Amino acid sequence: MALLSIEDLAISFETDEGVVDVIDGVSIELEEGETLGLVGESGCGKSVTALAVMGLLPKPAGRITGGAIRFQDEDLTRLTSEELSRVRGDQIAMIFQEPMTALNPVHRVGKQLAESYRLHHPDASKNEIREESLRLMDHVGIPAAERRLDEYPHQLSGGMRQRIMIAMALSSRPRILIADEPTTALDVTIQAQILELLRDLQSEYGMSIIFITHDLGVIAELASRVVVMYAGRVAEEASVESLFKSPRHPYTKGLLASIPRLESESKSVLPTIPGVVPSIDELPVGCRFSNRCEFAQDQCTHAKPELEQASDGRKIACLRWRELEQDVAVSA
């Protein structure tokens, strides 16, 4: 059984233009010990899905209108906020793109680390907390930890701040770590350090990771399975190898083709997906990718494609995936 199972989740947001279905029937399973990549462009709903798991949807604008989020025999969508904060602290932790907004700027790093530790170990002595904080900092690769304890967040570099966030997230030894674009604001050399750290920590702690990013390169390096989202729905799900080797949803195909690659010829024309990502108040009816899809037919503009099971553990939400598959087979 999956460790975490998001079932047919629906979330709506109250906007100036009325109520919009930001998440429309998303189902995702997270297995024990795996790294699941959640990828998509802005507005695809990847972050909102994660916030819903954490019970952190902006209130009162955002509301779960359907589905369930199952974790250890409980439906997280039915818990009171008190019950949810227990799960959130102990079992599921989250790190964000910009740690500066998650850290308190007026408190020293040591104090903030101590607070998060005390939350889970209320009886710990002062000494014990200090020892544990230093151990955690050392563990996430912060040099001169002793000195850093007395520093304020703004005195640390972006990479160091993200390490502090990871240390705080780990202090409860969570079973699930949700990482929302944790390396997007960092330079590539620092990103490489943080990705390496997450890989090491995962194998050591055996936790499951949901890694949210728009960067397909990062996904290829870190994830074992990938869920591709588009405009509030899952477009395709597959193991990382098969997704990159043979994307099947027209959106995934277009997305992978349009990334500039180091091995591609300089100044050549890049394949593109026509049009723009639709804004949430003007989503196409039927398949939400239909207005940009080169394979779209009449049916695609009325009927919503369901996420269907294909071979090799893959799932695809496209009305025409079987036909398109045959076309490929024939032309090959």
Added chain:
Amino acid sequence: MNDTPLLRVEQLTKHFPIRGGLFLRTVGHVHAVDDVSFEVRRGETLGLVGESGCGKSTVGKALLRLHEPTSGSVFFEGEDVTQMDRKRLRSLRRDIQIIFQDPFESLNSRHTVGKILAEPFVIHKVGTPEERQQRVAHLLERVGLDRSAANRFPHEFSGGQRQRIGIARAIALEPKLIVCDEAVSALDVSVQSQVINLLLDLQREMNLALIFIAHDLAVVKHISDRVAVMYLGEIVETEDAQQIYDAPKHPYTQALLSAIPIPDPTAARDRVILSGDVPSPITPPTGCRFHTRCAYATSECINRKPIRERIDVDASIACHHWEEIAAERSVHASS
């Protein structure tokens, strides 16, 4: 005449004073750009890469004197930009333009796109009002937008469309050089590729030169003819775009390139992970500024600053040990 570069930058330096204490005296300097020299030829793209704080954006702004250079010269078609008076500088804007990550941060959001795009013609007194309208319509079509966009406001457009409008504004007066400062960085992948194609098209049509400043190395590789790599305010290596990705010579370039996540889970990765962070540009390291993070650093690197030497038409490098490192890498690669 065509042999002279369009732009020649010589020993460009920009230090920002840090003020502190009771009387806000200058207590130090941020060495944002130090002694940077390079050339841009007509119609080519020079990529400027490096990590945050390396000074790449400051270089772009100093070229147009949006930041007044501390010292050094910038020759545009032989004329020193740093010596120009206000009036000449304004007319230079016909030839050199700059686009930023979000062009609309600097524009009036209460003006229609049509008015925004007509502005360069008004400022430089080009055409009659009717002709300007014609030109605006033509510009919009040229960047792949509908003529009707002229009647709408910036906020009605998506990020990619806005950048197209930003590009339309930049090419309005048919410049010879555009500085693109992280111009596609905020765009979604599927839209980013459209805008990159647009820039490449315009470059071909107009024989435009581009200085493409970005932190995304794959994007820079795709759009550039030559690349200059910056570290802590200095250029450490310049090279033909294909060459630099095939055989980087400077240890920093090697580490930077090896850190790029490859969108292929089966790709072999030979990663050099740099330890530590970029040092402070207020008190940059002595000698070679990269020595604190370099695996090959010797006492020479700590004590003596490497002078960037030209090793080929397009290639130059600032490293005491580049030849030994290259030899070692070729042995490593062939074994």
